[in-house]
Structures are given as structure tokens and as C-alpha cells.
Amino acid sequence: MDLYLPIAEVSVNAPLLVALGALVGFISGMFGIGGGFLMTPVLVFLGIPPAVAVASMSNHVAASSMSSVISYSRKRSVDFRMGGVLAAGGVVGAVVGVELFRWLRLLGQADLVVALSYLIFLGIIGGLMFWESLGAILRRRRNAPPPPRRDRRPPWLYGLPLKLRFPRSRLYISVIPPLLLGAFVGVLSAIMGVGGGFVLVPAMVYVLRMPASVVVGTSLFQIIITTALTGVLQAGRNQTVDILLATLLLVGGVIGAQLGARASSRFRAEELRAILALIVLCVGLRMGLGLFFTPREAFVLMSGAGG
């Protein structure tokens, strides 16, 4: 059953998009990521204009994050205060990122920056996360004790001013690192068309030293706020949000997210991280390595005449 999308101005297969939304929603609920880094490339591959795909994704990501964040908050595993601080940084980062992206599009280098960002960030994060979680799994197999934690109170968290208590995360740290982290993720999300969960989740574990139990829920909470803002900004400034496309994706997405949030409790945290790391690595390599192959077609049409 094909459906014509009013803003994207292409005809798409509706059940395929619902299924795709459900699959990405499942992954999203399971790992606490938005899933934008998976969905955006697939939508572009299906022939939807990249600008419309990126903008409509925000609605889908916000919906499936909303769906699973409520489940997590019932389990009291969302640190709303930390999420709010991250989101405050994220809002600033998103606005800066949107302007940066407009400038890159004018130069015609947006494709390059997007592909390089995918390769660099997904490659590094996926690689590190995979290495770490593999080590944890192997230690558990051998019944080896976990390695002694190094400095429990690193100076970048405790030496800076503006300290704030985060009771849910059992932390008393400066707000500067989470603000900067939020801003960085905001810039990335505007440029790559993603929610930024794949950066946030590992950064919250390894940099902010948050307990693993609240990381996923808090990441999703932050994603709701930034993607809700991006979605409205994209619709208001660029008229690129296709409500029909977003609806198809989120019908599957919200259900998939529920199933994913439920399935995640059946796995160990390090096993989940290892699987997520593999997914992240594959997408990063797939997107980035294209830069090194000789293209079959030397010319490329750019969408949007004005830029």
C-alpha cells in the first residue's frame, strides 16, 4: 500500500515505514538512544529528500523517547535534574548547530561533514564501547573481579565551581561538564540529524560516572527536549517536517519502544552495550567509508536551490 507524502513529495510504501519505525523504536527503547543515526540513512536510501528525512525524524525520535521514558520513570530510573542540565546545554548547541549546518550547505560541504561525523564519532564511540564491554563480559566469564576503579573523584567533575546535587544519580558535581556535554550533543544532533543518545549514553557512564541504572532513562529524557525543539524549529524555519511520514514512523516506533524497554531488562548491561557498540560501528563504517571509494557518478544533485 503506497502513500504519497505531502511535504516530501514522493510516494512511499506505508507498511514498510511502519515496520522500520517499529524496529528502530525497539532498538531505541532497548538502548536508550534516539535511533536517528540508524533511521536517517535508511530514509535517504528510500528516496526521501535528506532535509525532510532529518526534520521528520525529530518527531519520530521524540515520540518513541516519550513512550519509553514514561516506562523508565515508573521504575524511578530517570534523573530529571541531570536531564534538565544536559538539555539546557543541548538547546544552545542545537541552535548553534542549525546555523553551522546552514553555512555548510551553502558551501556544498554538508554531505562531507555529515559522512565524516558519522565515521569519526560512531567509529570512536562504537570502538571504545565495544572494547570496554567485551572486557567486562570476559571478566564475568572468568569470574575475575572488576578492575579497581581509578580516581573516583576526577578533578574535571569535582574541581570546577557551580556544584549541584543530583540525588537520583548520587552525584555532587559541577554543572559545567554536563552543560558542555549537552551543548556538544546538541551541535552533533543538528548536523547529523540524530538525537545524540549514542554519544550521551557512553559519556554519562564514562565521563560523568553516573550509575548505569539511570543512564538510559535520563538520556531519553534529554533527547525528548532537544528533538522537540529541533522538530518545531525545522518546521518553522525550513518547512521540512512531513507529518504523514512522521506519523507512519511513530506508529511503529512507540510500540517498538515499549517492547524494547521491556526486553532490555532481560539482558546484562555490558551485553547490551556490546550489541549497541557493534550496531554503532557498522553504521559509522557504512556511512564513512563511502568517502574513500571512487564514486560511480562524479556529479551529485543537491536538494534545495537556495541553500
Added chain:
Amino acid sequence: MMAAAPPPASPPAVTGSAVVSAALTETNVRVNSDFRGDRIVLYGAVFDPQSRPSDVVVIVRGPEQPVRIARKARVAGVWINSRPVVFQGAPGFYIAASTRPLDAIARFGVLRRLEAGVDHLAINAPTEQRTETRYGVQDVVVSSLGADYLDWRNAVVRLKTAEHLYDVDEHGVRFVDKGLFRAEIPLPAEAPIGRYDVRILLFQNGQPVSEKDRTLTVEKVGVERGLYLWAHQRPWSYGLAAMAFALAAGWAASSAFRRD
């Protein structure tokens, strides 16, 4: 190339003696939610008391859409885009259907003047061009794309053809009976919205002797039109409503799945 040598005996066509007439079976293409492209059927007739050999060319042009195109180049092992070049005057949709290959119907200059065939479309990149006085000759067009200009132009046509937006159908017009012809124009789902010009040309002896112009409108209707207008005329309320709907859907799903 089957250059049909026209009999030089007859003088340049006596204009007015042969006339072409045509009508579209559908002048209004309605784009609704189950739009998957369309086929525009055109019927026409050639009235020629002397029954000279005739060729018919049907040219369908969609609304103008400037094209932005970049070329990939290898820099330090990585393929990156060059600065994009904008081509003006490119139609968003173009198809030339004819009874025979165009270069068998008329000469290069005639086709060029009528913009018949993708090779003869008047598209250029004005931002890359300027006029100068060179060697005492005024208004010489200088292109900074230089000798590559044709590569760029061909790339525009090639990429648009790959998207089914440009096409040449050498046998798209058929005579179904004496003097009566039929043409079928495929319109893909990606075809732009707007007013299309359909030009029907009658060629005799390599010269256009009669011409008819018809218009075709491709427009969104129903829900599609409502959503499109809302998104473009009140973008902020549209964005807020779309996001509110998304958040509500997420909340509804989590309530529906709640196990108490």
C-alpha cells in the same frame, strides 16, 4: 542515424495548409494520498489536404526548478564535493515524445531553437558566467567552468533522467489512423507540482509547420493539499501541532502498554 533525406522538390512548407490539433484526455492531475504517478494520454489529428509525410513531436515541460549540482573530487584520499553550481531555467520535468528520433525529423538548428530534446534545453549557469568584451567583440559569454561546461550540463540531464524527470521517447507518438495520433506521457510520483506546458509540433520536410499549446495542471487535493498549505502558511503552528501529536502518541502507547 537515419537521416531521412527530405525531397527537396517541394518549396518550404506552405504554412497554413497543414494544421495539427490535439487534446489531453486529462488536463488536471490530482495528487492525493494514493498518487503513484500518472500517464497523460494525448490525442491529436493532422489535417493536411495534400497528405505530405508528417512527424509529430510532443514536448511536456514542468515548472522551472533551478538545479544545484556539485562534482566530487579526490582530496587527500577522500572524495569531497566541489562548490555547487546553479543551473537556471531548467524545467522540473521535461519529456520530448516523437514519432521518430528527433534528429531524423529536423536539423540541429531547428531543434535548438524549439528546445526540442534534452540536448537542446536552454539551461545555463549564470552565476558561473559573465559577459565580456573580448578581441573587440561585445557580450562574449565567458564561463568559469571552461571546457568542462558540457560535462556539467550533461550531468544535469543524466541525473534528472535517472530520476525519471527528463526523458526522450523516440516512439512516444504513434499514428493510430490516417492523420490521427496518440501520445502517452508517463508522469512519475516525483514530478513537481505546478503548471505544465504541453506543446504539440507538426513537422513536414524538417520544418515545423503547425503548433498547438495545451496546459496541464498537477495539483495536490484533499488532505495532501490541506497539510501542505498548513505547513507552508502557518509553519510554527504546524510544527507545534506535529510535535504535540508525536508526544501524545508516545504517551498513549506507554499508557496502553502499562501493566498494573
